[in-house]
Amino acid sequence: MVKQRVFSGIQPTGNLHLGNYLGALRNWVETQDQFENYFCVVDLHAITAPHNPETLGTDSSTIAALYLASGLDLEHCTIFIQSHVSAHSELAWLLNCITPINWLEDMIQFKEKAIKQGQNVNTGLLDYPVLMAADILLYQADKVPVGEDQKQHLELTRDIAVRFNHQFGKGKTILKLPDPMIRQEGARVMSLTDGTKKMSKSDPSDLSRISLLDPPEAIKNKIKRCKTDAVRGMTFDDPERPECHNLLSLYGLLAGKSKADVAAECLDLGWGQFKPLLTEATIAHLQPIQAKYQEIMAEQGYLESVLKQGREKAEAIAGETLEAVKDALGFSRR
Numbered sequence: 001m002v003k004q005r006v007f008s009g010i011q012p013t014g015n016l017h018l019g020n021y022l023g024a025l026r027n028w029v030e031t032q033d034q035f036e037n038y039f040c041v042v043d044l045h046a047i048t049a050p051h052n053p054e055t056l057g058t059d060s061s062t063i064a065a066l067y068l069a070s071g072l073d074l075e076h077c078t079i080f081i082q083s084h085v086s087a088h089s090e091l092a093w094l095l096n097c098i099t100p101i102n103w104l105e106d107m108i109q110f111k112e113k114a115i116k117q118g119q120n121v122n123t124g125l126l127d128y129p130v131l132m133a134a135d136i137l138l139y140q141a142d143k144v145p146v147g148e149d150q151k152q153h154l155e156l157t158r159d160i161a162v163r164f165n166h167q168f169g170k171g172k173t174i175l176k177l178p179d180p181m182i183r184q185e186g187a188r189v190m191s192l193t194d195g196t197k198k199m200s201k202s203d204p205s206d207l208s209r210i211s212l213l214d215p216p217e218a219i220k221n222k223i224k225r226c227k228t229d230a231v232r233g234m235t236f237d238d239p240e241r242p243e244c245h246n247l248l249s250l251y252g253l254l255a256g257k258s259k260a261d262v263a264a265e266c267l268d269l270g271w272g273q274f275k276p277l278l279t280e281a282t283i284a285h286l287q288p289i290q291a292k293y294q295e296i297m298a299e300q301g302y303l304e305s306v307l308k309q310g311r312e313k314a315e316a317i318a319g320e321t322l323e324a325v326k327d328a329l330g331f332s333r334r
């Protein structure tokens with residue numbers, strides 16, 4: 001049986017945090033053998049906010065290495081860097097010309113980021129979801145595993161595909177409609193300093209997130225200083241206690257325990273008793289990922305060769321879709 005195709009990506013803005021890992025990467029690893037997978041480091045997306053040219057390249061390599069360190073297996077996955085495959089930019093342009101501006105102005109993430117960036121909003125930030133649609137549609141992906149925050153962008157991707165097929169497909173499906181794959185657990189990991197805000201790379205406070213490469217001491221310190229409340233006993237689902245819910249969820253996911261088991265184990269614990277449990281589970285979960293990361297980075301030329309192979313495989317598929325789109329739009333052949 002032919003396997004369905006999966007596509008997803010993460011931006012190389014700094015290190016990956018537990019939100020990226022639990023909301024996205026971990027799920028990619030868990031289901032990888034059921035699908036034909038394409039996982040991309042979306043560096044073209046990273047320049048929609050002010051970025052540092054000195055670190056963009058190495059940040060992209062770091063993310064690719066973390067994909068491998070987290071357990072993605074090249075037998076099932078193609079791993080590559082978005083800017084290495086020029087079809088992404090090219091399809092984004094073509095899709096721009098069929099996407100109404102007001103669809104983009106309605107995107108929640110655009111509105112939030114535009115407020116954060118103040119005066120400094122570039123056209124790329126508005127256009128970000130069209131590039132994301134191009135990423136996905138180029139590979140004719142069936143499924144896109146992401147965190148909850150990306151749901152609206154996936155709906156837009158489908159709308160763009162429907163519109164393209166309708167206007168230019170002459171009854172044929174040129175761009176396949178992808179389905180989101182959003183797992184409930186881990187879909188929204190919240191900040192350590194505010195349980196009502198999602199954990200994010202762009203939060204100015206490093207104490208708000210745990211990064212996959214944080215050393216044990218840093219993890220210990222961040223959990224020690226995270227926001228708590230004055231109630232004794234740990235409970236899920238109390239709207240008055242978002243931090244408690246978030247940290248219990250993290251504990252369950254990282255220790256591999258069910259919600260019911262965590263609820264029973266932690267019911268009578270105070271914060272001072274719970275925090276060391278969470279610290280230990282986090283360090284133990286990240287330790288093998290960090291060790292594998294060091295191994296990958298130490299092997300001269302290995303990562304480059306993975307990314308080169310990835311690029312070649314990705315280019316072949318993306319090129320086919322791009323040609324079909326250009327044909328449908330009526331461009332003259334090269």
Ligand code: AMP
Nearest residue numbers: 011019020023024146147187188189199
């Ligand atoms: P980004 O860091 O914005 O490139 O996000 C990469 C992936 O991580 C996407 O699938 C997001 O949905 C997911 N993600 C980012 N932040 C969180 C979070 N706080 N909780 C769960 N998933 C997240």
Ligand code: TRP
Nearest residue numbers: 007008009010011042132135136
């Ligand atoms: N916008 C996504 C995010 O911030 C990253 C992304 C870019 C992506 N292109 C994608 C995710 C294609 C899935 C599929 O999380």
